[in-house]
Amino acid sequence: MSSSPQPEPPALAAATAMFVEVLVVGIGALTAAVLLLIAIIGPATTVKLAPVAGSSAAAGAGLAAAYALGILVDRAADAALTPHRRRLRSRFFPSNTAYAQARLRLADFPVLAARADYARSRMRICRGWTLNALALTLTADLVILRYSLEHRPLVLAATTTFGVSAAFGFYRAWRALTVTGYRKLVEQTTPTVNQPLPAQPQPSPASP
Known part of the structure; x- marks a missing residue:
């Protein structure tokens, strides 16, 4: 009996x-x-609201808000990086149709499709955290600037430098994952053209 193809990941796991x-x-x-809220309300009000925050x-409200904000940031980051992503994709696919066809062909290989989904998940996290790092900075x-701190200029410079560096690092990771994903998609879905030619039958020696 022929082995059955590997089942696709369940919908619950994907969700x-x-x-x-x-x-x-x-x-x-x-x-x-x-x-941002802490910077606006100031130290005195922050101390009063601290017990409520715990x-x-x-x-529960924070978890729901984090999920909702995650959707917004993901869409905003996607809109901001879409022009760059399209330029990167054009290096591997001449049109949107060619890219869509490659995605459909990859779906015939569940193991490869699962790996591609995992890579896209990491790409989306890096994409969102590019904006997050800038917002956090x-x-x-x-x-x-609002609170009294010792060595404020030094702390401010260190925080800004770290935040901008993190944002740049997330952007570079997003770009690298995006390029690698497109390249692997081409390699996994494009038929190999340099196949070895079958051996040609040799003519039998002429009889004397």
Whole structure:
């Protein structure tokens, strides 16, 4: 009996992976939003609201807010990087139709498709955290300027340098993952043209 093809990942597992992916991006966006709020309300009000932030209700609301913000940041990052992504894709696929056909052909190989999905998940996380890193840098700088800190210029410079470097690192990771994904898609779905030619029958020697 021929072995049956490997089943595709269950829909529940795919949905769970997508939920975690959006949540990872949303947690960074929520942190930036909280830092902005802290910078606006000031030290005295922050101390008063601290016990409320540690309650179970606040934790549940924070989880829901992180998921919602994750969707928004993911869409915003995708819109911002779409022109660059299309330029990268044009290096491997001449048209959107060619790219769509390659994706369809890859679906015939569940193992390769699962690896591609995992790579795209990492790409989307790096894409979202490119914006998150910039937002966290800006809001952290606002908090540093609002609160009394020793060596404020040094802390501000270090925070800004680290944040901008992290944003650039996430962008470079997104670009590398995107290019690698397109290249592998071409390699895995394009038929090999340099196949060895079959041996030609040799003429039998003429009889004397």
